[in-house]
Amino acid sequence: MYSLEKGFTKYTSNAGMAELRREIAAYLNRRFGLQYDFAHQIVVTVGGSEAIDLALRCILNPGDEVIIPVPSFVCYGPLTSMAGGTPVYVELKAENEFRLTAAQLRAALTPRTKAVVLPFPSNPTGGILERADLEALAGVLKDTNAMVISDEIYAELTYGQKHVSPANLPELYDRTIVVNGFSKSHAMTGWRMGYVCGPAPILQQMLKLHQFGIMSAPTTSQYAAIEAMRNGDVDIEKMRDEYDGRRRYLVEGLRRIGLPCFEPKGAFYVFPDIRGTGLTSDEFCERFLMEEKVAVISGAAFGPGGEGFIRCCYATSMKDIAEALTRMDNFLTNLRKKQAREG
Known part of the structure; x- marks a missing residue:
């Protein structure tokens, strides 16, 4: 101004x-x-x-x-x-x-x-x-x-x-x-x-x-x-500390519901492995969006090596991260039940 x-x-x-x-x-x-x-x-x-x-x-x-x-x-x-x-x-x-x-x-x-x-x-x-x-x-x-x-x-x-x-x-x-x-x-x-x-x-x-x-x-x-x-230096430090807490919370939550992921040491993304679901990255993202109204990004969008992964962003509130994890847990539970019935 x-x-x-x-x-x-x-x-x-x-x-x-x-x-x-x-x-x-x-x-x-x-x-x-x-x-x-x-x-x-x-x-x-x-x-x-x-x-x-x-x-x-x-x-x-x-x-x-x-x-x-x-x-x-x-x-x-x-x-x-x-x-x-x-x-x-x-x-x-x-x-x-x-x-x-x-x-x-x-x-x-x-x-x-x-x-x-x-x-x-x-x-x-x-x-x-x-x-x-x-x-x-x-x-x-x-x-x-x-x-x-x-x-x-x-x-x-x-x-x-x-x-x-x-x-x-x-x-x-x-x-x-x-x-x-x-x-x-x-x-x-x-x-x-x-x-x-x-x-x-x-x-x-x-x-x-x-x-x-x-x-x-x-x-x-x-x-x-x-x-x-x-x-801006003080604000940078505060923001990084906040992201750090969200990072650890999201990694722990994804692992708890059965999605393996390494603990990232930078940026504000987690890149969990969804190969165990039997879905491609695109299929996972589309179904998760349609069924649970949560958007994540297909790993395939980021080039070779991204297939079988999804990008989850934690540049949002802890409340939204917690809700997204709850919905992802529900999505995975329903997916496994359906696969068990069809298998």
């Missing part, structure tokens, strides 16, 4: 307001120990998705390959294809808590590999990569020219430990493009505010794409983001 009342509604610098970029640089250093020059290494974008699009379009040539761990957020593959690249999907395993291993990365690399997407903490699995995981991946990448596109939109929602970025590793810093934003960390989805950080030569080329396609992120949203950067 401040910017509207004061009439601050004109275009800003293409890269975003210098004041905001300074705050982003300070925030990244304060929260994650990352150091970026606000003037040359940070561009404010219209959400994190634009930042991913810019990164891919900037670095890819026709036929270049991008390694994408799956299941993962739905945009990486299509954006790679739109930029002329070829998605190479690497199927992560539940028994490994949906982590990308060094062996999997090594097997996926080819001379055409231009980039590796690291979407951690993960939507939909809640999986994370710890420092040891990143060090192992860095060892695989050291003799390649592959870039890392690290989607860290859920970085603040990491439980029991601090998020570690690939850019925290000196050997990966100069080849990592960090994508982040305000949607998850500050609950600002509708403000459409993101940002991208990385090597200055690449960021300057991304800025050209951004200014020709977007001009600048919305001015009012940038003022809101400045306020969030300056005064």
Whole structure:
């Protein structure tokens, strides 16, 4: 409201307001120990998705390959294809808590590999990569020219430990493009505010794409983001603590009613295994919606490896989570009874 009342509604610098970029640089250093020059290494974008699009379009040539761990957020593959690249999907395993291993990365690399997407903490699995995981991946990448596109939109929602970025590793810093934003960390989805950080030569080329396609992120949203950067740390901590309680409650509840799931350490999703029900992910979601009026997302929507799982989101009240678990228990009980009669 401040910017509207004061009439601050004109275009800003293409890269975003210098004041905001300074705050982003300070925030990244304060929260994650990352150091970026606000003037040359940070561009404010219209959400994190634009930042991913810019990164891919900037670095890819026709036929270049991008390694994408799956299941993962739905945009990486299509954006790679739109930029002329070829998605190479690497199927992560539940028994490994949906982590990308060094062996999997090594097997996926080819001379055409231009980039590796690291979407951690993960939507939909809640999986994370710890420092040891990143060090192992860095060892695989050291003799390649592959870039890392690290989607860290859920970085603040990491439980029991601090998020570690690939850019925290000196050997990966100069080849990592960090994508982040305000949607998850500050609950600002509708403000459409993101940002991208990385090597200055690449960021300057991304800025050209951004200014020709977007001009600048919305001015009012940038003022809101400045306020969030300056005064939002306490709210982030409170929100994460609340999500943590919901996370543990949902995992315990799903296990109690017979759906196996690993305990996610990031984001606000649980990814239970529904293969024991005899239904596909799509069938489970459709029937659960029609019979119990509860919406969950089919794991198949998130790429290879998602079939046999569903995504449950705990970004809602504890009351709603409890009611959803009651309805899911009822759904599973009725399903088992029907299968027993027909079997």
